[in-house]
Amino acid sequence: MRTILQVDFPYEGPFGDEMASAMAELAESIAREPGFVWKIWTENRDHCEAGGIYLFEDESSARAYLEKHTARLKEFGVPKVNGKVFQVNEQLSAIDHGPV
Structure with a gap:
């Protein structure tokens, strides 16, 4: 089952x-990581955080x-x-145009 990984950390x-x-x-x-499909890079300059x-x-x-x-x-x-792993509900994500 496709899986989302959410990561954030302090970043200056x-x-x-x-x-x-x-x-x-x-x-x-x-x-090139095994099993990797895509990543959205995230950054928050105001709170000095980054992740994906x-x-x-x-x-x-x-x-x-x-x-x-x-x-x-x-x-x-x-x-x-901080890392969290979530399973993707592909049926509901498809309704809301999720790129899964």
Whole structure:
């Protein structure tokens, strides 16, 4: 069953175009993760947060990625990573034009 992973963490920047430039290589590596379908990158400059909403083919891929990404973020000095895993209700999401 397709699975959503929601991740957020404290982030001091850069944001916007600078973030896009700084994170392009990371984005390319994420696109090659097993079971990965897509990611929406999120940022909130006012609250110094960043993260993403990911779609994976299955829960095990999402959980494996969360473990890997949490370790990577901690290596970058991020003190706390919030991650939640949700199963997708594809029938209801289709009604509301969800890209699943």
